[in-house]
Amino acid sequence: MARMRTFISASLIALASVSLVAQSPAGWKVRADRSTSASDPDAPGPIKFVSMGNGFHATNPQAAVYWNPANTATGNYTVKGNFILQKPSGHTNYYGLVFAGSGLEGAQQNYLYFLVAQDGTWLVKHRADDATTHDVVAKTANAAITKPGADGKSTNALEVRVAADKIDYVVNGTVVGSSPKSGMTARTDGIYGIRVNHQLEVHIDGLTKQ
Numbered sequence: 001m002a003r004m005r006t007f008i009s010a011s012l013i014a015l016a017s018v019s020l021v022a023q024s025p026a027g028w029k030v031r032a033d034r035s036t037s038a039s040d041p042d043a044p045g046p047i048k049f050v051s052m053g054n055g056f057h058a059t060n061p062q063a064a065v066y067w068n069p070a071n072t073a074t075g076n077y078t079v080k081g082n083f084i085l086q087k088p089s090g091h092t093n094y095y096g097l098v099f100a101g102s103g104l105e106g107a108q109q110n111y112l113y114f115l116v117a118q119d120g121t122w123l124v125k126h127r128a129d130d131a132t133t134h135d136v137v138a139k140t141a142n143a144a145i146t147k148p149g150a151d152g153k154s155t156n157a158l159e160v161r162v163a164a165d166k167i168d169y170v171v172n173g174t175v176v177g178s179s180p181k182s183g184m185t186a187r188t189d190g191i192y193g194i195r196v197n198h199q200l201e202v203h204i205d206g207l208t209k210q
Helices: 004-017
Strands: 028-033 050-051 057-060 063-073 077-085 094-102 109-115 121-129 131-139 154-162 166-171 175-182 192-198 199-209
Touching: 028 199, 057 063, 057 192, 063 094, 063 199, 077 094, 094 154, 109 192, 121 166, 121 175, 131 175, 166 199
Parallel strands: none
Antiparallel strands: 028 063, 050 057, 057 199, 063 192, 077 154, 077 199, 094 109, 094 192, 109 121, 121 131, 154 166, 166 175
């Protein structure tokens, strides 16, 4: 009986997670990252991640990570993508690149992420597991980041350049900062993808590895 209750509970949790995500492009996986803050709740409705033009379109009531397990990078590499914010949210939310990912479907998910926001700031974080994140580079303003124009849109080309001893973070061709390959950023091999935080709609194209 206890085993049956455990199975039912697990099934309900799985169904709740599925209800947050609409169909995604073939080969791509989506992991919702729901808000636990009463002062900054998620919006209602499912996450939508679809192919559009030569790229993807993400509509995020809840924050989410998007990845294709076939997209991996090792050694020295550059991961890049163009991110077009469709309209600003009611408060500052971030979007950008995921790299060095592993275990993304499980409780021990692990990845680094380089994100920008509508207020012209950027940051780098490390996700260590379901409950733990670390600041690698704290929120920092930089003039290279394009803010939304009169139409509410902004386009930012993001790059992560991994070298033997450091990682450069690039926006629109400008290196906005760097971190050494040590500590939380010592391991850079793994899956690369996209992260879009809640209450955002973002179009992504040119997601590539060099």
